[in-house]
Amino acid sequence: MAEIAVDVQNIVKHYGSFVALNDVSLSIQDNEFFTLLGPSGCGKTTLLRSIAGFEEVTEGKIFLYGEEIEDLAPHQRPINTVFQHYALFPHMTVHDNIAFGLKRLGKSQAEIDKTVKEMLALVQMEDFGNRRTNNMSGGQMQRIALARALAPKPKVLLLDEPLSALDLKLRQAMRDELQKLQRDTGITFIFVTHDQDEAMSMSDRIAVMSNGQVQQVGTPDEIYNRPKSRFVADFIGDTNIVDVTIEATDAKSTLYRSKGGVGLQVERATDLTVGAEISINVRPENVVIVDAGKGRADATLTHKSFFGRTSIYSMELNDGTLIKSRYSSRDELGRKEMAIGDSVGIDFAADTLAELTS
């Protein structure tokens, strides 16, 4: 079992009567790229600032490699932050910005110069040491902010939406760079974003948050394919969610019945009992269109949208429930043309279904 870098235990944060964090617990492992993902206002920044020490938590404990830190001031925590708007010091050169933390730590001048050089090389800005930070491009400032935060070799690096101010192309390039940087330095990264693609493509694990609570923690694969709640399923990507009741279940299969009376027999067991009211989730790319009568349920094709790389087919089950199916253009090759109004069947592999219990 890997060592735990940051252990957040039952954190509660109030702003007056407003509850920004409601009993949040997380264990972030050493050398992990961990992402906090959630919609605007869900408390990601508040959690990050609590770890950095800028916010005092109302209740709960925070441990850094086993040491309790919630009473330490920010400058006493071996944690550095890459701020969303960089917060580079405008009165200093790039070199002095990167050297700032090292100087405060009382490192020798030789060591400072050596580290700054290494950092500039790490972010590919070797020639910029003597420049001032104003008039630099967003991407350059981003790199300097990264170099500045990495220079003191913190135990944990916090990044609050560091890519949101960059344009799309640069953002994608920086994703790869950040990932590489994390691997090269071996520092634990806690990354905040509300962009699910960013979270999915970079992270080892993701915590999905909403309304000041952690909804689910897991690998990108688990979060995407095994969502536990309606919120997580809906927030990450496109999906089909159907409200159902469990009608029958045995060791091998389960029968779900929708509110409108459509039954779905799926060859897998459930922990839930007969009569439980839940939702089930199947991603559109896992929904296969087959001939009428041959699938798990029959449906009518109501709409087709072509997006170039993929096409989305919208269908209605007999009770009016909307189901979407996504086909990549390659899979479409050689498939027979379908017209709006056609009767079709829908099918999906049993293990692509996820039960959403809340």
Next chain:
Amino acid sequence: MSTAFEKSARTRWLALSPTYLIIGIFMMIPLCIMIGISFMEQNVYGGVHPNVSFAAYQQILFETDFDENLVFDPSYLVIIGRSLLLAGIATVVTVLVGFPVAYYIARQNERRRNLLIFLVTLPFWTNMLIRIFAWLLILGRGGVIDAPLRFLGVLDADGSLGLLYSPGAVVLGLTYTYLPLMVLPIYASLEKLDFRLVEAAADLYSNKWGAIRHVVIPLTGPGIAAGAILVFIPCMGDFITVDMLGGAKNLMLGTLVQFQFSTARNWPFGSAVAAILLIFVICNMLLYARFTRAERQRSGS
């Protein structure tokens, strides 16, 4: 044909002409008169004799003895030195007091900030003589400070700490009078400061003082310099505070000028001292201009 640029330059001139007129009539002409008078001969009954003379400037450094010889006399130099020293100390003290005040105000929410700024400027709405008179009552013989000490037996029944009419009292009075002029420009530059930079400094292992020293003070330098100018210059020329709290022993340039025009009736000498004062002011402004230019070059905009 005139280009748009020329036209706009001309309209700008027109629009600014009242300003130039007012500056000309109320500032430049009196200034010229003052300098003119400083090169004339004294009329002991007030006014001047319109003859060219350098006696006034001579008087600053030399005294005429009984045999009509010029003898070096440092007493006016002492006054100039004292003015520089006390105004300098008062400026330093206002920075030391004004900066924390401005910092505290800048960290409050907007409503509180406006209220506090109003409170800082409040003394300006009260008559200056009355405010200085209050200090007389506090510092004076048997005043607010002496009285309880007498009662406690620390001082004799008619003893006094002798706080009034001392250089310390002058510095105190000047600090008290001009403190708002220091707080306001520092506050203005703190208000523009991005306090996320302070967080960044804290994140990078600076304690509170380190963040202030390495981030806040360098970035509010122009505000501190502006405040220092705004305080130092009027301190040099002040005569009410200096006169009331310093008494006859602690003459400064302002009180000297006032004395020459009222009691001594030596207009040329008063004007000459005022001209010296003006030179100090101009030197200060030049220094400030150089400082801000360097500052702007440094921040690269």
